[in-house]
Amino acid sequence: MKIKLTLIVAGLLIIVIAILGVIAPTHFVIEKSVSIEKPRFVVFDKIRFSKSHEAWNPWFKKDRLVKYDWKGQDGTVGFITHWVGNNKVGEGEQEIKKIVEGERIDYEMRFEKPMKTTNLSSLITTEEGDTKTKLTWVMRGKMSFPGNVMYMVFKMQPKLEDDFEEGLNVLKAILEKDVN
Incomplete structure (x- = not known):
């Protein structure tokens, strides 16, 4: 029975x-x-350099012992940041694929662990006046089985949205505090 x-x-x-x-x-x-109380060129100059993302990107805080390697010239197309970290940040690399000066930076995110996948990400600046900038962080990806089931069951969308919001708010605080 x-x-x-x-x-x-x-x-x-x-x-x-x-x-x-x-x-x-x-x-x-x-x-x-x-929305950040800084001109667009100031915001863009801050996000252009991948090494400066360590100050605001939420995943940098999830593993203080993560190891990074860089290839190429930071702030230019082809620059790659490779990381190996704990189970919260995993292993992967981010490559700058396209830069539209003063407007957007497009990245290809190649994750190896905990799950092998490739996503596209962008940081987009939009003027909201002479001294105010809207910064938008976007990530797009495809999911196959069983990843799509895990994404739904473990409610990954809200968790990732919270991470994006946290990172953007930290960057806003850094930029608005910076008097230069």
């Missing part, structure tokens, strides 16, 4: 996971913005 019940439960679990695999999203977009 116990074996029969175990088989039924296992079968139902497999069916539920299969259904979730079909209905779970296969693409995601995370987008958060903040």
